[in-house]
Amino acid sequence: MEDELKMLLQAVSDKGLRVLSLDELDRLRVLLSAKDYGENKKADKSKKKLLRQVNVEIYNRHNPRRFF
Template identity: 45%
Template structure:
């Protein structure tokens, strides 16, 4: 069985923050979002098609939120 690393713990902690409420995602700082993006990108989910699809969707949401924080609100808000 694989050992749980500090990065795994950090990734899970950040994921728990954004899954506890749909508005929690907007409360993360830019640094937290960038760190979460980095940690999620590192994790390999290629063995599980559903998990990989969720990873791609999450990364897209993170990218949108990072864009909103760096460039101002999106054109839809």
């Protein structure tokens, strides 16, 4: 579980969220939600920011915007 989280975070760090499939994004969301950073406020803030970005990316893939 920890290794899978590290692998997904490394992929996001290198190339961004767009390289992950929907299944991988969902798995990343689940793993991040389960991770507890305890007293480390900076890590917890980063976790919440990344979770917001993951949720937005999942939403955008399910509901693509169409520009005319």
